[in-house]
Amino acid sequence: QKEVEQDPGPLSVPEGAIVSLNCTYSNSAFQYFMWYRQYSRKGPELLMYTYSSGNKEDGRFTAQVDKSSKYISLFIRDSQPSDSATYLCATGANSKLTFGKGITLSVRP
């Protein structure tokens, strides 16, 4: 079983939709859960992260971790065409990150 599994997508939604991006992980020792956004032909950029369980909100973005089910989610409210990108989840241990394969999101105007 891969350490971090992410829905492969791609995902296409209309502008204004609520988007839910999800990952599962296998190692219960992970404490840090990251979301990166990668635009085409660019390097990934850190979007937000949570430590241990719970929610974290930043504007239209909410990151959620459920450690009991080993589930990581990113919600995007009122999605915009500028949100069109590849989203990568990652989990951290020993100062290193393990990434999911990424899901490409397209928000249609």
Added chain:
Amino acid sequence: DVKVTQSSRYLVKRTGEKVFLECVQDMDHENMFWYRQDPGLGLRLIYFSYDVKMKEKGDIPEGYSVSREKKERFSLILESASTNQTSMYLCASSPSSGGRSYEQYFGPGTRLTVT
């Protein structure tokens, strides 16, 4: 703002050539990383350095080596390039302190083609 720069955006090399990919960060970060990114396989860690002259193998180190002589610079070396090393190479850096060590900042990537 953290800035991570990579020496080339695009590189074309022949099979068997020795290839150097350079990465420089300007935020005095202790940790530096080299990844490759391939369609369907995602980001995979090649090597990790947590201090000058210190390195640790990642998940796919075979065919690669690294050098870190100065804190701000981390080089990836392909001793004898092969076609299966055609990929996007991404460098990243992060601080070493606690949870912030997971805040990795990436460069723009080098797309390497080996023919």
